Each structure stands twice: as C-alpha cells, then as structure tokens.
Amino acid sequence: MNFIKGHSPKTQAIAKGLLAAAVITGVGGVAQAQTLLQQQGTLAPMEDAYMFEGETGQVMTIELKSEEFDTMLMLRGPDGEVITSNDDYGGTLNSTIVIELPESGTYSAVASSFGGDGGSYQIEVRPASEYEQVFSRAYDLSLSEDFDDSIETYNAAIELNDTDPAAYLGRAEARIGKAYREASIVGSIGSDPLPSEAVESVVADFLKAADLLEQAGQSGPAQSLREQAQYFLGEPPATDPMPASPDVAPEDTAPDLIPIPVEPDGGIGDGATPLPEATD
Numbered sequence: 001m002n003f004i005k006g007h008s009p010k011t012q013a014i015a016k017g018l019l020a021a022a023v024i025t026g027v028g029g030v031a032q033a034q035t036l037l038q039q040q041g042t043l044a045p046m047e048d049a050y051m052f053e054g055e056t057g058q059v060m061t062i063e064l065k066s067e068e069f070d071t072m073l074m075l076r077g078p079d080g081e082v083i084t085s086n087d088d089y090g091g092t093l094n095s096t097i098v099i100e101l102p103e104s105g106t107y108s109a110v111a112s113s114f115g116g117d118g119g120s121y122q123i124e125v126r127p128a129s130e131y132e133q134v135f136s137r138a139y140d141l142s143l144s145e146d147f148d149d150s151i152e153t154y155n156a157a158i159e160l161n162d163t164d165p166a167a168y169l170g171r172a173e174a175r176i177g178k179a180y181r182e183a184s185i186v187g188s189i190g191s192d193p194l195p196s197e198a199v200e201s202v203v204a205d206f207l208k209a210a211d212l213l214e215q216a217g218q219s220g221p222a223q224s225l226r227e228q229a230q231y232f233l234g235e236p237p238a239t240d241p242m243p244a245s246p247d248v249a250p251e252d253t254a255p256d257l258i259p260i261p262v263e264p265d266g267g268i269g270d271g272a273t274p275l276p277e278a279t280d
Contacts, residue, residue, distance in 0.1 A: 047112035049076075052125050054101040061128040062109045064095040068119025071095040072112045078105025087114055090139065090166040091173075098128050098136035131160040139170060147178035165209035165216075169225075172205035194232070203229045 054060060064073040073095035074085040089096040101107070111123050128136075138153035154171035161167070179198040194202075210225040 046116070046118060047110050048123075050109045050111070050123060050125070051106055052109065053105070054107050055104045056101060058101045059128040059133060060097075060099060060101060061124075061126050061132050062097040062099075063124045063126075064109075064111050064121060065123075066094070066113075066119055066121035068121070069117040070114040071121065072114050073097055073123075074110040074112070075099065076108040076110060078103060078107065080108075090135070091169050092166075096136075098132055131157060131164075134160060135164070135167060135170070138167075138174075142170060142174045142177065145177065145181070147174045147181065150174040151178065163212060165212040168205040168209040168212070172202045172209075175202050175205070199232050203232050206232070 062073060062075060064071045070087075070093045072085070072087055075083045075097055077083045083102070084097055084099060086095045086097050088094070097109075109123060109125055111121060113119075134153060134157040138150050138157055141147075141150035141153055151171055151174045154167055154174060157164075157167045158171070175198055176194070179194045183194070206225045206229040210222040210229070213219075213222040213225070
C-alpha cells in the first residue's frame, strides 16, 4: 500500500479506516465478511388461531367479541387458505362468520384486531342455529343491496326470535336503503326521499330495538336510537331546559351618581337650554 507512504499519521488513520470499510463492503474486489445469518420470512400481525374439526355441509357460527378493541375474524380451510373473513357484523364492532363448510377437515378460526390493538376477547365456534342462518342470509342480502329480499328474510328471522335488537336494526337499514334507491330512480333525493310509510316502519324498528336494549341494561344505545327515531320524524330531541335564574336585581357596580334629569324638550339637567328647533 505504497500510496499511503509519506502521509501524516492522521491521513494514515483515515486511509486505514477506508481499507477496513472496503474489506467489509467488498469494494474494489476485496472479499466480503462472512455472513452469519441470512433468512427470508414474513412478519404477521398479532393474531391467535383456534383449530376445530368440521364436516362437509356443516353450518357453523364463529363469533369473536371484545369490549376493548375492534375485532377481525378470518376462517382458514383445511388447505390453509382464507375462505372468508368479517370485520363488523350486525351493526356492532364484533365479528361473526356463519358458513356452510365446503369440505371435511381441520379449520382454523383466526382472531385479530382491525387497528392492531390488543385486549381481552371471547371466541366461540358452534353449530349455527336456524335463527343465525336466517339472520346471516338477511344481512348478506342487505349488503348486496337486495333490499326487498333482505326485508322479507329479516321478517322471517324475527318470527324465529323477536328478542334480538340486531334484527330490527337490520330490517330498518334495509328499509332505508330501499327507500333511498327508489327515491334516486324517480329523482326525488334531496327533497323528501323517504315516504311516510317508510319513515313509520323505520321508526317502529328503532323504537323496538331501543326497548330491547333498555331491557338488556344498555340504556346509552337505547337512548341514541330513540333520538335517531325523533330525527326521522323531523322532531329533534328536546334538550333539558336551562334552570331558571332567580329574580335578582342586577348588581350596581357603577359609583353612586345622582341621575341626570332629561328635559322633555331634549335638554339635560335643571335649567338646561332647550335644543334649538330645526329650521327649514
């Protein structure tokens, strides 16, 4: 390395540093340092997987609930591929999958969160009840904007179980969707898109759902639904009136001054000179 010869000690130190860098990076044909580890991988988000055995044609309900985070639910088939997933279900932030299993084998229900948050949760896998199957069909029909069939299917679900507020809210949402779609066809959106019969039906569903929520101890959501019903009726919810102020004379903070008399003719004070009369 004769090109370094004759340089100052500082320059020699810099040159040695450059040489060391060349050895590490392989610059100028110098051999690279030995690799200690090289591996490819995939970093998955935080999630928990639960395995269960299923048979072809079996209809299952998979339910993931949490009061601490927005849930996400996936179902993987026996081949490990994702069959379906769900974020929010039935007007809640919880997740539910109702599915007829396409084949026999080991399935995996994967619990995760929408925003990457964590917390306590409850997951349940069970054979789907008749009500759950009908409700799920009504929900899917509404998502696909088949509102007429959705309303009829929600009616069937309510006949099976008339104590679930989600069915009334789902039917109300389908009725709203139908009314707005029909209004867009006739070009009346912006004036009064919801006919009175649709408003009455939606309000009735809201109030029924509110009563059921109240009975379940959920007074906050119940009150919110009642307020929404009032808005649909064009009656903004009444607010609590401000308490009446006591009849107290306003405090006089001005200094004690003798009132200045005002003469009828416009002058001020005793013996004031009257204002001159206006002349043409």
